[in-house]
Amino acid sequence: MRARAVLTAVAAALLLGGCGPVRPNDPMPNDPMPTVRPGADRITAGPEVRPATGAAAARAAEVAAAWPGSDLQRTWEHGYFPLDAPAEWLPDGAFRSSDDKAAYLDGRIDLATTLPVSVSGLTEVRFADGSALALPQRSAQEVLASLTHRSDSCAADCDTRLTVTAVRPGTATVATSRGQATIATWEFTLDGYAGPFRYPAVLPQQPPPPATAPEQPDDGISTTLRAVSPDGLVLTATVPYGCATPAPGTVHETDLAVVLIGRAAPRALGPDEMCDAVLHLAQVEFRLSRPLGTRTVLSLADGRPQLPRP
Structure with a gap:
């Protein structure tokens, strides 16, 4: 229950407000497994492709399946x-x-x-x-x-x-x-x-609502895409977290879409410790099974498409 409360609070903060800049730290390329550096705000995934599981995976699959042929896709690609x-x-x-x-x-x-x-x-x-x-x-x-x-x-x-x-x-x-x-x-x-x-002298077309209602699963966090590696295999995104420890995320991929799932584990508190109300950001690198190419990155929470926002 504590994990759900933390992730729900983080999700609400993400949806209600924008995210500020983050300080990238150097990754540790020699670590074969996904690694969280103590005190750092960058999480670097290893060479494995981590499969998505749980409720967040089901949500990601729903978002990806609703994208092809949707009004939102048509506006994004042709409007x-x-x-x-x-x-x-x-x-x-x-x-x-x-x-x-x-x-x-x-x-x-x-x-x-x-x-x-x-x-x-x-x-x-x-x-x-x-x-x-x-x-x-x-x-x-x-x-x-x-x-x-x-x-x-x-x-x-x-x-x-x-x-x-x-x-x-x-x-x-x-x-x-x-x-x-x-x-x-x-x-x-x-x-x-x-x-x-x-x-x-022209106003943007209003994008239609996503085909799926906004939803934030208890075991996943919506991310903001920041960068795509030159080979298209690694996506860097920011993951918000509160009283938790950010962890390597997972990816749901189809032929037309990619959905990134941020992860954070509740932090163990001592008897005299309390969580602060500060929303933190971690930079997470998500490794794909194949280059991104023309596929669209979709938000886990609302299904809207994203482009890198440095």
Whole structure:
């Protein structure tokens, strides 16, 4: 029961919040068996492929089986699913002053130009492989409204205002689930700034819910993919843990998907010891039976696809 409580708490913390950076330590390549280094936060798997077992294995099999032909797979492989497209690109050196920054964040922005209008209401996302996808365009008026309709919370120096003097179409390159893509942007020139403030002119498609309901098995922990080795045989992922000892994880593999299962064992406490409330991260290397290739890494908890997030 204590193990279940620990893993459930860790799972909840993972699902509710993001994970911060971790400090990679050097692995011990000469150890033939999976090894946990005392005091370290990297766990290195040995050359064996550890089979998945228990409730977590059943969950991983369910997630992998639901992936082929799902709406989520179609969106991931054929839609527009950006991975690093920000809500805005600020010019170099922004902002000139704290008053300008406060005015921008408060939405104290005036329009002193005519906004361009799209005829078709559509825009194209062009992918590196030459394919393109037509999607509804986010108009310049919508962008301006998102900037000016912010909650004005200024308490001092509220006289400072920013003025939009020009709006032009532009482009930006973003990373997506289908590789690099070029998207349309709106470039807003603000009085006193040489570089434009840029905003996406297309919004990402909302991914459909996974085919399986989110679930965190008691004997497994959902991971976050961080890196793939050059030969595709080792995946590095972070595994969150609390009052426990991180352990080598296991892998469920199919021809189309890979599901990583993090593991942690409850830590034995002395009579006067108590667990802290800190969520820790361990870097774990998961060895596959064959290179990852075009297979998709899926989250154990919610079945959503992942790409490396350094």
